[in-house]
Amino acid sequence: LLSVVEPKLPPVNILFSSGGKFYALLPNTEEAVKGLQGLQNKVEGWLHNRLNAEVVLNIAYIKKSDEDLQEFGKVMFELSNELRKKKLCTFSSVLKESGWKVDRFLLKGYGEGERPCRSCEKLPAKEQEENEREICVFCKQDRDVGGELVKEETRFINILRGKEEQLKAGWKLWDDLVVEVADRPRGEFSFAMRFIEEENEETPVLLRRIANYVPRGGKGVLDFEDISDASEGRKAVAYLKADVDHLGKIFAFGLPQGNRSMSRIATLSRMLDLFFCGWIQQMLSGEIDNKEGDEEYKNIYTVFSGGDDLLLVGPWNDIINFIIKLNEKFRLYTCKNPAITLSGGVVLAHPKTPVSFMAEEAEEALEMSKNGGRNRVTLFGETLEWDKAENAIDKGEELAKWIENGSVSHGFVYNLLTYAQLYKGYYLSERESEKVQRINTRVWDEIKKDEKLKKQFGKIGILQTECLKWLPLMTYDIARNLPASDEPKKKEVHDWAEQLKCNMENEEIEPSEILVMVNYALNRTRGERGSEEE
Numbered sequence: 001l002l003s004v005v006e007p008k009l010p011p012v013n014i015l016f017s018s019g020g021k022f023y024a025l026l027p028n029t030e031e032a033v034k035g036l037q038g039l040q041n042k043v044e045g046w047l048h049n050r051l052n053a054e055v056v057l058n059i060a061y062i063k064k065s066d067e068d069l070q071e072f073g074k075v076m077f078e079l080s081n082e083l084r085k086k087k088l089c090t091f092s093s094v095l096k097e098s099g100w101k102v103d104r105f106l107l108k109g110y111g112e113g114e115r116p117c118r119s120c121e122k123l124p125a126k127e128q129e130e131n132e133r134e135i136c137v138f139c140k141q142d143r144d145v146g147g148e149l150v151k152e153e154t155r156f157i158n159i160l161r162g163k164e165e166q167l168k169a170g171w172k173l174w175d176d177l178v179v180e181v182a183d184r185p186r187g188e189f190s191f192a193m194r195f196i197e198e199e200n201e202e203t204p205v206l207l208r209r210i211a212n213y214v215p216r217g218g219k220g221v222l223d224f225e226d227i228s229d230a231s232e233g234r235k236a237v238a239y240l241k242a243d244v245d246h247l248g249k250i251f252a253f254g255l256p257q258g259n260r261s262m263s264r265i266a267t268l269s270r271m272l273d274l275f276f277c278g279w280i281q282q283m284l285s286g287e288i289d290n291k292e293g294d295e296e297y298k299n300i301y302t303v304f305s306g307g308d309d310l311l312l313v314g315p316w317n318d319i320i321n322f323i324i325k326l327n328e329k330f331r332l333y334t335c336k337n338p339a340i341t342l343s344g345g346v347v348l349a350h351p352k353t354p355v356s357f358m359a360e361e362a363e364e365a366l367e368m369s370k371n372g373g374r375n376r377v378t379l380f381g382e383t384l385e386w387d388k389a390e391n392a393i394d395k396g397e398e399l400a401k402w403i404e405n406g407s408v409s410h411g412f413v414y415n416l417l418t419y420a421q422l423y424k425g426y427y428l429s430e431r432e433s434e435k436v437q438r439i440n441t442r443v444w445d446e447i448k449k450d451e452k453l454k455k456q457f458g459k460i461g462i463l464q465t466e467c468l469k470w471l472p473l474m475t476y477d478i479a480r481n482l483p484a485s486d487e488p489k490k491k492e493v494h495d496w497a498e499q500l501k502c503n504m505e506n507e508e509i510e511p512s513e514i515l516v517m518v519n520y521a522l523n524r525t526r527g528e529r530g531s532e533e534e
Helices: 030-051 068-089 137-149 224-229 247-253 262-285 316-333 355-371 386-404 410-431 441-449 451-457 470-481 488-505 511-524
Strands: 014-018 021-024 156-161 170-172 177-182 189-192 205-207 237-244 301-306 309-315 342-349 376-379 382-385
Touching: 014 262, 068 247, 068 262, 137 170, 137 177, 224 237, 224 309, 237 247, 237 316, 237 355, 247 262, 262 301, 262 309, 262 316, 309 316, 309 355, 316 342, 316 376, 316 386, 316 511, 342 355, 355 376, 376 386, 376 511, 382 386, 382 511, 386 410, 386 511, 410 470, 410 511, 470 488
Parallel strands: 189 205, 342 376
Antiparallel strands: 014 021, 156 177, 156 189, 170 177, 237 309, 237 342, 301 309, 376 382
16 A cells, blocks of 8 residues: 555555565655655545444654664664654544544444344444345455455455445445455555466566464355354364564564564564464364364354464364464464563453454453463463463363263362362462452352352352362362272372372362363363353
8 A cells, every 4th residue: 555655656666565564765855754644634534434443553653874774673662652652643634634524433323224234333334244134334345355265266465546336345445446355456555475487577476474364164154053052062163363462662672682683583473474374274274284183173253363372263172172272383483482472361252252242252262362471372361371272272181072972070070170279269269368369250150150159169269278178179079079999080080080180189280270271181171051150
């Protein structure tokens, strides 16, 4: 867009563009500054009208000499500070001219007889889908573009000048400028989403990998109910959100001083983008790692993946296995550099839960991993380091098999969930003695529904000493339901339970490890759809 709006700025001026950010090297002229300001104004106007100002474009620039560019990390750091200032006055070109435009702070109202769009629930519905669901014009455009993007023959994103009604799938920007997705390049500029062999002399084309894999079946793209049906055990989908830790600091200070040149930092950004666009796409589609049987990920749906982050939806057990594989491959991709790490979060949901709501839930799970120290993953509401999470999942799979073959009852595993919560209350209060730690209220909401458990545990707030009840309760439960035996299978399960209790007693295992293990096993051995973790 920058190149189209200002023809004097060719695409090579864009150093890198990914993860919602772009950096451009421009000539220090009045024309370039006016071009940036013009782009800012036009995009702000479009976003205000098209998306009700829910998405913002902030453009900041600083003037530097060629010597300054030798330490491009410092330049990026200064740009970040300048960008923070810009974020304090977003949409200034729309909201004020000679003074404040009060009417532009308000959303457009509905006309007589108009109803909200059934998709975004914000704009008036103008279109009717095949299922008679009424949606707004913009949601229809998004649906049409989304439908075209996942087609095999769709290979190009074109920027051109023309009329919106001439587009098969695309958007009108401003003036006569439009963007379309198509099977051939045309117009002012084009991005190819995969390598192309045919020659094209009319339109300049750049390769821009896009992760757009979606699972397919006999009737086309699978819907979320089809995806949840592919789960093992509980029929649910899971949302996965992940990104690179401390990326801004890596760009600014990650390379040795004297080596923080523009080309090296741009290469670093492009290589990260290649992983999230290229590797993710090939991994899900089965183009790589087929020898390892990675066709198991064919049911995972790409919401977005690029730059340094991703959001995926898939069968809950496939997503959990995939996020472990994702971190493993990312560590190899970065040569196990301890400064370049990944954090992730996974949440489970009913397939009909709105994507927008679950995307926020996944973001909160990711934030839990960040707040927990980064280089971690959050599963079933519990945050763990990657190796501990992998071990908990492996143990959960083993526990699920014991449930299925009758070696362990569901009742014992549900009791183990309660013991783990009690153990967590004690474990946390030991480490933060100045604070009274209370047990997870969700568990106690469930306890209150069971009269026996309600009488057994009494009030919801359990202090440190009462949390110690897990030990005698678990000891009794093991003796009664998993007694010592010479039979190999029974002995294996009994020894495992006793060792787990010993590790808990000596605080050699984190409560979160047990909770992830138990939640995984319980979900793995369920069959109905549900919207909450166990």
